[in-house]
Every structure is written in structure tokens, then in C-alpha cells.
Amino acid sequence: MSMLKEKLAKIFPAQKEDISKFLKEHGEKEVSKVTLSQAYGGLRGVKGLVCDTSEVPPDKGLIIRGIELKELTEKLPEEILYLLLTGDLPNAVELEDLQAELKAADKVPDYVWATFDAMPADSHPMTMFNTGILVMQRESHFARRYSEGMKKDAYWDATYDDFISLAAKLPELGAGVYRKRFNKGDRIPSNKNLDWAKDYVNMLGLPDPNGNFTTLMRLYLTLHCDHEGGNVSAYTASTVASALSDLYYSLSAGLNGLAGPLHGLANQECLGWVLETMKKFNGAPSKEALAKFTQETLDSGKVVPGYGHAVLRITDPRFDAFLAFGKKYCSDDPVFQTVSNVFDVVPEVLKTVQKIKDPWPNVDAGSGALLYHFGMTEFSYYTVLFSISRALGIGAQAVVARAMGYPITRPKSLPTGAYKKLVGA
Numbered sequence: 001m002s003m004l005k006e007k008l009a010k011i012f013p014a015q016k017e018d019i020s021k022f023l024k025e026h027g028e029k030e031v032s033k034v035t036l037s038q039a040y041g042g043l044r045g046v047k048g049l050v051c052d053t054s055e056v057p058p059d060k061g062l063i064i065r066g067i068e069l070k071e072l073t074e075k076l077p078e079e080i081l082y083l084l085l086t087g088d089l090p091n092a093v094e095l096e097d098l099q100a101e102l103k104a105a106d107k108v109p110d111y112v113w114a115t116f117d118a119m120p121a122d123s124h125p126m127t128m129f130n131t132g133i134l135v136m137q138r139e140s141h142f143a144r145r146y147s148e149g150m151k152k153d154a155y156w157d158a159t160y161d162d163f164i165s166l167a168a169k170l171p172e173l174g175a176g177v178y179r180k181r182f183n184k185g186d187r188i189p190s191n192k193n194l195d196w197a198k199d200y201v202n203m204l205g206l207p208d209p210n211g212n213f214t215t216l217m218r219l220y221l222t223l224h225c226d227h228e229g230g231n232v233s234a235y236t237a238s239t240v241a242s243a244l245s246d247l248y249y250s251l252s253a254g255l256n257g258l259a260g261p262l263h264g265l266a267n268q269e270c271l272g273w274v275l276e277t278m279k280k281f282n283g284a285p286s287k288e289a290l291a292k293f294t295q296e297t298l299d300s301g302k303v304v305p306g307y308g309h310a311v312l313r314i315t316d317p318r319f320d321a322f323l324a325f326g327k328k329y330c331s332d333d334p335v336f337q338t339v340s341n342v343f344d345v346v347p348e349v350l351k352t353v354q355k356i357k358d359p360w361p362n363v364d365a366g367s368g369a370l371l372y373h374f375g376m377t378e379f380s381y382y383t384v385l386f387s388i389s390r391a392l393g394i395g396a397q398a399v400v401a402r403a404m405g406y407p408i409t410r411p412k413s414l415p416t417g418a419y420k421k422l423v424g425a
């Protein structure tokens with residue numbers, strides 16, 4: 001048994017016991033009220049979900065297991081995976097053990113590539129990526145063991161095996177999508193001596209002479225890992241997993257949500273918007289021109305991608321981390337300079353629109369310019385990168401939910417007529 005699984009086997013029973021005691025004592029206490037506007041408004045702000053891997057206070061941004069994101073930007077994604085699951089960062093031996101466990105499970109089956117061959121050449125990279133995950137469902141340890149009559153207390157163990165197996169394969173799967181979809185030539189084999197992010201860069205096949213692209217990729221794969229339980233991808237995945245659908249089903253379902261333009265696809269949309277401004281103004285636009293273009297975007301009924309958030313009310317610390325990276329590694333790049341100018345201008349314009357609750361940049365506002373700088377110019381691919389990272393949080397949440405024995409998700413809906421009756425309208 002790996003060191004990580006052994007550790008989880010030790011800590012989960014005590015956590016489950018703690019929750020059970022907590023509920024026995026306080027289970028009937030009220031934690032949230034729901035207004036009609038909230039029922040019709042995407043349940044914004046309603047407390048009714050549990051997520052122990054991370055939290056997102058509106059005035060702080062992402063906190064993973066009690067550690068603010070700004071303390072974690074130098075960590076490897078594998079360390080984050082460990083942290084999400086256990087609440088601790090691994091020591092050097094534990095990290096090495098996890099990396100070896102991932103390397104042992106990293107082979108994408110050949111039938112995935114054959115499936116891609118059968119797909120239309122212009123399929124969206126997210127469609128290919130999620131199809132790749134779904135088609136691998138036959139590899140699920142959970143599904144096999146469930147059909148063999150696995151006991152409830154082993155559910156987390158089988159979900160853990162699916163998580164590691166999937167996390168191991170996602171860089172190869174993502175790189176395979178990139179090379180196939182954008183005609184980059186043959187797939188590049190995994191190198192067992194490289195860490196998770198560096199091997200991904202190796203398999204993508206983009207030049208990285210001084211290692212800066214690898215540094216960006218480690219940061220990227222760390223920053224997008226998790227964002228509590230209520231965002232579309234995490235909530236969808238956990239709902240699907242609550243039906244005891246295995247992680248292949250639940251992860252691909254969640255990532256289909258990430259592929260929406262109001263969620264993870266915003267990073268592709270955002271770079272598109274920035275490049276559109278540069279095209280329109282023949283190079284990096286002035287701040288006045290940017291303000292005008294922002295207003296035109298709003299007037300045409302579109303959203304300004306990369307800005308606003310359902311929970312945050314500050315500049316997203318993930319954006320701060322990308323901005324700091326850009327200032328260090330590509331401050332002369334005109335696309336990055338435009339992104340930086342957009343940050344000076346767009347919040348001021350959005351603040352003038354009363355209904356917009358958060359005028360500040362989110363994670364998607366800056367990442368595209370950095371990827372573009374390092375030669376990844378195919379921006380329809382960007383949400384695949386987001387997905388590889390987000391799979392860490394979704395997978396960890398699924399393992400924890402199975403270990404705690406959470407039941408099937410089933411909130412209550414009512415027709416409008418019933419709500420009218422309920423409030424005496």
C-alpha cells in the first residue's frame with residue numbers, strides 16, 4: 001500500500017467519527033436561510049454543501065486545507081494533491097512515494113487514441129479530453145469492485161485507486177489531445193524520471209530551453225486545483241459521484257461544466273478578447289481605447305471574460321500569482337502588457353455597472369497571455385489545462401466524500417406555482 005493511502009486509512013475513521021458526533025450534537029441547528037431570489041438565482045450564497053478540501057472566503061480567495069494560496073505557489077501539483085487529501089504537505093519521502101505511485105499508473109490505453117482518430121478533426125479539445133476520460137471508464141477499480149460486492153467502508157479505497165489512476169494519466173491524455181487536435185505530429189512518450197508537470201511539458205512537445213514554461217505549468221496546475229464545492233464543475237462532479245457513479249463518470253461530467261464560457265472556458269474567451277483589442281487597435285491599445293472597447297463589449301450584451309465572480313469580491317489571488325509570474329518572466333510581451341493594462345482599466349468600467357457584484361479579475365484573466373508567450377497559441381486548448389489541474393480537487397473531494405459516507409445528493413425543487421402558494425403571492 002502506498003504511504004498516502006496508508007495515511008488516509010489512518011485519518012479517515014477519526015474524521016468520520018468526528019462528523020458523526022458533530023451531527024449527533026448539532027444536526028438540527030440552522031446554518032442558512034433561502035430566499036425566493038436565491039432559489040431562482042442559482043442558490044448563490046446558500047450554505048448547504050460540505051467541502052473539506054478547500055474554502056473560498058469572498059475577501060481572501062482560495063484557501064487549501066487552511067493554507068492561503070499565496071503560501072502554496074512554489075509547490076508542485078503532486079504536493080497539492082497530497083495536501084487536498086490529507087490536510088498536510090508531504091515530506092520528501094512521502095512526495096517521492098506519491099510520484100512513484102503516479103508513474104506506475106500513467107499509461108493511457110491505446111483505444112483512447114483510436115477513439116480520437118474516429119472523432120471529427122475539428123472537435124473541441126475539451127470534447128476530446130472528456131471523451132478520453134469517459135471512454136476509459138472500463139478501467140474503473142470502483143465499478144469493478146462494486147459489481148463484485150465491495151463493502152461500503154472500502155468505497156473510498158476504490159475511489160482513491162481511480163483518482164490516482166486518472167491523475168496519473170491526465171497529462172498524457174491532455175498532451176495527446178494537443179498533438180492530435182493541432183497536428184503537432186506523433187505523440188511523445190512519458191519520461192518516468194520527470195515530475196508530473198515537467199513530464200506534461202515534455203509530452204506537449206513545446207520548446208522550453210530555460211525551463212520557464214515548466215515553471216509556469218507547475219504554477220498553472222497548482223493554481224487551478226480546487227475552488228471549494230459549489231462551483232459548477234465541483235458541484236456537478238460530486239452530485240454524479242453521490243449516485244456511486246465512479247470517478248470516470250463524475251470527473252468527465254464535472255469537466256463538461258468547466259467547458260462552459262461562464263466557467264473554465266472563460267480563459268480561452270479572455271485571451272480571444274485581449275487579442276481582438278490588439279487587432280482592432282493595431283497593437284497594444286491605450287488605456288482610453290481599452291476602456292472604450294470594454295464599454296462596447298458591455299453595450300453589445302456580452303460579458304467581459306475573466307472578470308467577475310460568483311463568490312469572490314477581491315482580485316483573485318490566482319490572478320495575482322499569474323501577474324507576478326508575467327512581470328518576472330515576460331514583462332516585455334505586448335500581449336501580457338495588454339492584460340496588465342486591462343487590469344488597470346476594466347474594473348473601473350465594471351464598477352460603473354450597478355448589477356455587477358465583483359468587478360475584479362478572476363483566475364482566467366491572465367493565464368492565457370502567459371501560455372501564448374510560451375508558444376501555446378491554440379487557445380481553445382486552455383480549458384484542458386484547467387481540467388488537468390481541477391481533476392486534483394474533484395478527485396480529492398470524491399475520495400473524502402466516499403470515506404465520510406455522504407449520501408446521494410437530492411435537494412428539493414418546487415414549481416413556480418408552489419412557491420407562489422408558499423409565500424402567499
Ligand code: CMX
Nearest residue numbers: 262263264266303304305306307308309310355356357362
Ligand atoms: N461582464 C459583464 N457582465 C457581468 C460580468 C462581466 N465580467 N460579471 C457579471 N456580470 C453581470 C452578470 O452577467 C449579471 O447580469 P444579468 O443580471 O443581466 O444576468 C450581473 O452582472 C450580476 O452578476 P453577478 O452577481 O455579479 O455575477 P454572477 O455570480 O451571476 O456570475 C460570473 C459570475 C463569473 C459567471 C460572471 O461574473 C461572468 O459572467 N464573468 C465573465 C465570465 C468569466 O470570467 N467566468 C470565469 C469565472 C471563473 C471560473 O469559473 O473559471
